[in-house]
Amino acid sequence: MGLIRKIKASFLDDWCGQCQIKMNETFQQLYTLPVTVGHYSAHKEAEYYRRSLRPVARRADIPPGVYACRVSAYRCPDCGRRLVKVYIFLPVREQDKYEDSYLFEHGELDDFIWGR
Numbered sequence: 858m859g860l861i862r863k864i865k866a867s868f869l870d871d872w873c874g875q876c877q878i879k880m881n882e883t884f885q886q887l888y889t890l891p892v893t894v895g896h897y898s899a900h901k902e903a904e905y906y907r908r909s910l911r912p913v914a915r916r917a918d919i920p921p922g923v924y925a926c927r928v929s930a931y932r933c934p935d936c937g938r939r940l941v942k943v944y945i946f947l948p949v950r951e952q953d954k955y956e957d958s959y960l961f962e963h964g965e966l967d968d969f970i971w972g973r
């Protein structure tokens with residue numbers, strides 16, 4: 858395998874490092890977090906997101922100064938490996954001000970995103 862593929866595997870969330878192919882995006886939804894500007898603190902545990910996230914239809918529906926979260930699920934078409942990415946940002950006008958992102962690779966959020 859080539860060097861470029863190796864680099865992709867280590868930096869891209871939607872790239873299956875085992876199979877060296879791009880994974881399929883199977884889910885994406887925008888949410889708000891119950892956190893306003895200046896009050897952000899990092900949370901690693903899936904339980905926090907299950908409890909706190911509220912879905913919103915559009916970015917424009919996020920109130921000013923409130924943190925948002927884009928949750929994406931990916932599945933590798935070859936090995937079936939799945940992961941869920943939680944991307945946390947603060948919408949500031951047209952910009953997404955990046956705050957944190959977490960990967961859940963053991964189905965921690967599966968019931969949350971698929972189970973309702």
Ligand SMILES: [Zn+2]
Nearest residue numbers: 873876933936
């Ligand atoms: Zn794979």
